[in-house]
Amino acid sequence: MNTLSVAVVGAGYWGPNLARNFAGSPDWRLAAICDLDLARAEQLAHRFAGAEAVTDLAAVLADPSIDAVAIATPARTHHAVALAAIAAGKHVVVEKPLADSKQKAREMVAAARTAGVVLMTDHTYCYTPAVLKIRELIEAGELGDILFVDSVRINLGLVQPDVDVFWDLAPHDLSIIDFVLPGGLKPLSAAAHGADPLGAGKACIGYLTLPLPSGAVAHVHVNWLSPTKIRKMIIGGSRRTLVWDDLNPQQRLSVYDRGIDLETQALDGLERRAATVSYRLGDTWAPALSEREALDAMASEFATAIREGRHARTDGEAGLRVLAVLEAASRSLESGGDPSRLEPEKELAGDLA
Ligand SMILES: NC(=O)c1ccc[n+]([C@@H]2O[C@H](COP(=O)([O-])OP(=O)(O)OC[C@H]3O[C@@H](n4cnc5c(N)ncnc54)[C@H](O)[C@@H]3O)[C@@H](O)[C@H]2O)c1
Structure with missing residues (x-):
């Protein structure tokens, strides 16, 4: 197995975490740290x-020994840095959010596709043992068909100067939902309701409703003003329901063999139908989780995608889908909560047409 070489671009708050994980990975050789601020780059290198x-x-991009670039610069710079790296034939992993607009993300996805390089979004949460297990259980059919996803991410948070609570917190929920739902998060529309009871000038409390094509629904509740911290996701399935409580290290995941079965029968041939409702009250169990650091798993997924010439599990399209939903949420918020339609094929394909 050949070792791949990577340069980390951006040595601020998050770059050192990427550098440490690439340097510690058997898949990677950390070749360079690039930052506009030389002292920062040197301190990390x-x-x-x-x-x-x-x-x-x-200079980094001109070096033929460097296979890939990991971008941990501010979001507004991701587009320019990633396009330059892609044009130089490098594989690219970009910190979340993939870009600061859906249009820029589409250009990045299209450029990587044309160049034939891997474009990955670092949706770090997706590589935590809990989220990897949730994806595995859903993929194996353990939950059955997904009926609903309910995600709550609330705490006493910093009111951000540049973004509202949807753009600050919901990207986590959306990237996780995108990762665990088979085929990704492709809602029909997004309806966002926000509140700013303190007069901060932006939504500090947000509720986002996303109807899914199957008839299921995803809901995300984010809040900067809650004195108690809750990080919970409930995924209801036709066979079982899963509860992920990220603040309960003893039992982060619980799978409930409980639910409602609905059987409809034709009473007299075609016209009249009767529904029989029955309740299942089975066991609850807690899947075992590994202890691996998420960024280590992310680095290894990036290497495997490059070696196998396939998309990464959190590819550029995943980053684009999250941005498309966030932009639809903002449109809905501006219109007072009217659902803003999303057209998956057109909006999310990454085509520039
Ligand atoms: N995955 C996660 O959980 C997670 C957590 C925190 C931050 N992030 C993301 O990481 C990215 C960086 O955030 P941060 O908090 O580390 O920012 P930061 O401001 O602390 O650091 C950014 C660094 O990039 C450098 N820089 C800016 N433009 C550059 C350029 N064109 N070329 C080279 N260097 C450049 C700056 O000098 C600075 O050192 C953001 O996209 C952020 O959303 C991700």
Whole structure:
């Protein structure tokens, strides 16, 4: 198995976490740290033998020994840095959010497709043992058909200067829902209701409703003003229901063999139908989870996608779908909560047409 070389671009708050995980991975050689601020790049590069500190992105991209670039610069710069890297034939992993607009994300997805390189979004939560297990259980049919997803992410949070609570917190829920639902998150519309009871000038409390094509529904509740912290997702299925409580390390995941079965029968041939409702009250169990750090699993997925010439599990399209839903949520919020329609094929395909 050949080792791949990566340069981390951006050595601020998050870049060091990427650098540490790439440096510790058997799949990767951390070749360079690039930051506009040389002192920052040097300070980080010194921690890893063989990593060079540079300020010039063009020099990194011109180096044929570097296979991939990991971008941890501010979101507004992702588009320019990623397009330059893709044009140089590098595989790219971009920190979330993939870009600061859906249009820019589409351009990035299209460019990577044309160049034949891997474009991955680091939706870090998706690589936590709990979320990987949820995806595995749904994929194996353990929950049956998905009927609803209810996600709550509330705490006493910092009111952000540049974004509302939807853009600050909901990307986590949306990227996770996108990751665990077979085929990804492709809602028919997004209806967002927000409240700003303190007069902060933006929504500090948000409710987002996403009807899914199957008739199921996903709902996300985000809030900066809650004195208690809740990080919970309930995924209801036709066979079982799963509850993920991220703040309960003893039992993050619980699977309930409980639910409602509805059988309809034709009473007299065609016209009249009767519904029989029965309740299942079975066992609850807690799946075992590994202890692996999410960014280590992310780095390994990036390497495997490159080696196998396939899309990463959180690919550019996943980043684009999250941005499309967030933009639809903002449109809905502006219109006072009217559902804003999403057209999956057109909006989410990454085509520029
Ligand atoms: N996955 C996660 O859980 C997670 C957590 C935190 C932040 N992030 C994401 O990581 C990214 C970076 O966030 P941060 O908090 O580390 O930002 P930051 O401001 O702390 O650091 C950004 C760094 O990038 C450098 N930089 C800016 N433009 C550059 C360019 N063109 N070329 C080279 N270097 C450049 C800056 O000098 C700075 O050192 C954001 O997209 C953020 O959303 C992800």
